[in-house]
Amino acid sequence: MALRGTNQEFGRPYNRRIVLETIRLHAPITRADIAKRVGLTIQTVSTIIRELETQGFLIARREAPKGRGSPATVLSMNPEGGFAVGVHVTPLGVEAALINLAGAVIGRERRDLPRVDPDTAFSEIKGLVRQLGALRPNGRMLGVGMAMPGPFDVESMSFVGPTTLEGWKDVPVRQSLTLATGLPAFIEIDLAAAAHGERLYGRGSDFRDFYYLYFGVGLGGCMVHDGTALRGAWGNAGEIGHIPVVPEGDLCPCGNRGCLERYLSLEAHERRARVIGEDQWRAEVAPIFRQAIATIENLFDPETIIVGGLAPKPLLSRLVAAASPLPNSIAARRTRTA
Template sequence: MALKGTNQEYGRPYNRRIVLETIRVQGPIARGEIAKRVGLTVQTVSTIIRELEANGFLLAAREERRRRGYPATELTINPDGGHAIGLHVTPRGIEAALINLAGAVIARRERKLPRLKPAAAFDAIGDLVVALRKQKPRGRMLGIGLAMPGPFDVESMSFVGPTTLEGWNGVPIRERLAEKTNLPAFIEVDHAAAALGERLYGAARDIRDFYYLFFGVGLGGCMVQDGNTLRGSHGNAGEIGHLPMVPGGEACPCGNLGCLERYLSCDAMERRAQKVGTDGWIKDVTPLFRSAIVAIENLFDPLAIVIGGIAPPAVIDKLMAAAQPLPHSVAERRDRSVPRIIRSANGEDAVLRGAAALAVSGVLSPRIGLTFAANDPLMEREAAA
């Protein structure tokens, strides 16, 4: 990702954030290299680094001396310099995790609440957040990120059916979350949050262009291009589960027939496995899975497709194996350096780590247009200046 500094009026906090994000993604890294990457002077970068060190966000260590001269100081993120909470709300309940700046899960909690209603969900979230904050009572809490099934604000598809959260239509989710937790709050659809977690902490950390196929209760996907998740004009890109793939097939709550997630999702797997077993389900859906892979590759041309979500890793492995050999597509190249399909390294943690990363990125990373909360820890020194 090409992060560049700015001389516009909001430049000081913005530049601070791009320096911190560069260290978080590229560290250990020296000041001079940071300056080259973000397009700022070494003096400006050094000033920013002093501020970040004063806030406890960075760790510094001297390079081993290999030649004449004073060795450069290499900078990394201080894992304990801040924490965030990741939430995953599904039709089956709530998972929550406390995550440090390095993406490590410090503690986790869950609450099984099938078909949960908003009031009960936010009460449970409040309890879970209190329990998690006790794990780091003196730690700096940056914010909270919530991942949930989409799409959002689509009358015929949002919050209807067994793979989403029925009865949540019209709920001011972000506002309720911030009010309940007293933390800067960020919301994202679950497959995009999982893709973000995989980009930062998982199998795709060194892959700039990949597609994340998310097996949730339903099925979603997200293209990551040059390190950025592509979300579409209304944030609903990636609803691959609602592609009609079986002519005259099963009715879907969205109103169409034969949607992919009616066959290829955790909900579909559990329904079908009651009759034919998990292996029988895999055999039945393998042709659809192969078609989905080819469609993704021909539409997006990713370097690889990362497959993850809440489905058991062993099931994903069997499905990937059954799909071999993969059909022809634009991805079939002799110079490939990675496999066409890769299982997520994060497993079920991908969405939680990604949800927490939403809060970290929302507070620390350079996205113009974000509204930063009054208790943004990076803004405290700015206000005092």
């Protein structure tokens, strides 16, 4: 992903973000190299660096001498310069993690709370944030982010059915999260949050364009193009679980029949494999999975599809194996490596 800044004054917050991101990706790095990568002047970069150093977000050190003249100063992230708590609320429960500025997980806690109601969830989150914060009692807490199932603000689908948070309709989530934790709060749909995490710290960092297939209690996905998650007009792009794939198939809580996540999701796996067995379930859904992969590839033309989410890795691995060989699509190139 090419990060390019602006030397206009109104672009200062954006410039700070891309300078930080460039340091995260390429540290240790000099001011001159940062300026070259992001298209800003040395003066602009130096001003931003001074601010970030003062705030404790960066560590500066001199390179070893390589000849005449003073060695250059190189910059890297200060992992202890700030911390945030990431929270994931699903129909299965609540999970929270304390993360430092370098993205390392300092601590993680989970509470199994099937079909958790909002009051219980925020009470648990309050305790989890306090518990995790105690791991860095003197650390600067920058905020709390919460991922939850979507879609958002769709009358017939939001908080409807077993793959969503039933009973959460009209809950002021952001305000409730701030009230529970006392921290700046950010809310994201879980499939997009997972795709961002994959881009920053997982296999997605190797690709400019990839599709993240999120196998959770429901099923969703997110196309990442040039480092940016494609969100759609209302932020709900990627809800492929509600694409009808089986004519006159199982009734979905959204009102349609034959929706993909009625067959391919953790909820579907638990419901169906209990009746017909694990092996038979895989055989049953493999053709539907192959169809979904071909649809994604023909629609988005990604370099690769990364499958992840809440499902255990062995389950995903066996499902991918059962779906082979994949049908032909525009992604079937001789030069494809992933």
